[in-house]
Amino acid sequence: MAAVSAKRLEAHVRMLAETLAPRSVAHRAHLDAAASYVALEMGAGGAELSEQVYAAAGGEYRNVIARLGPQTEERVVVGAHYDAAGPFPGADDNASGVAGIIELVRVLAGAPLGVGVELVAYPCEEPPFFRTPYMGSMVHANSLRAEGARVRGMIALEMIGFFSDEPGSQSFPTPLLRPFYPSRGNFITVVGKLGQGPLIRRVRRAMRRGSPLPVRTIQAPRAIPGVDFSDHASYWAAGFDAVMVTDTAFYRNPHYHTARDTADTLDYPRMAMVVEGVREAVVALAT
DSSP, X not given: OOOOOHHHHHHHHHIIIIITOOOSTTSHHHHHHHHHHHHHHHHHTTOEEEEEEEEETTEEEEEEEEEESOOOSEEEEEEEEOOOSTTSOOIIIIIIHHHHHHHHHHHHTTOOOXXXXXXXXXXXXXXXXXXXXXXXXXXXXXXXXXXXXXEEEEEEEEOOOOOOOSTTOOOOSSGGGGGGSOSSOOOEEXXXXXXXXXXXXXXXXXXXXXXXXXXXXXXXXXXXXXXXXSTHHHHHHTTOOEEEEESOGGGTOTTTTSTTOOGGGOOHHHHHHHHHHHHHHHHHHTO
């Protein structure tokens, strides 16, 4: 399989967070241009491409879906939202995750996949559609349920590019977690809800095989702030197992939902390690 490219990841982030920003529902032309860019790049990776168009609040939005592997009822889903909050560039949140999806299409081409893999870029994760049926991930998850698909596991890429080696750079939703995790924000985290231990452990093991980046996990109640703050929760609502791969968002990145969330603040070599790990997890789930 091809190597994950930090340079390609950076190029995608800069296109989304600089040329195509802002990408909110209040900036529909940019949001639509972002969808077109993602479709073009995923199609160039050699995948079968489709779009899932739906209406929300008087407008049309689209999920961009790349399919790899055989056509099977069972499948693995990896997704990331391409919209960003408000007028902000949204480099980490979530151009980083979308860049990861685009690169995964390229590096999974030719992988030994036993079931179909869907890599999906969604709109409408941010307000005003957050936690509504109009999230792109909710539309996709509900369509899988309606067609009777069996999802072995879904992985949401939510902010995967911000790292820090400074002591105290990692914070937590509760002080009770401090003894169990590093104080430096130099790791990636697999997040799941209670009862998802098998999927969390399987993804963690595969990611550790796939790259040297430290991988931590948390299996926690949804009441803990952040556990369900992304597209994986849409798949929980549809009855599927799903996890989030994240740099822990606002628990680490001080630029979250601000004008300072720019492409220059991200660590692309370590971001590439995240994608290498996720590729290994997708192959493990799909074989």
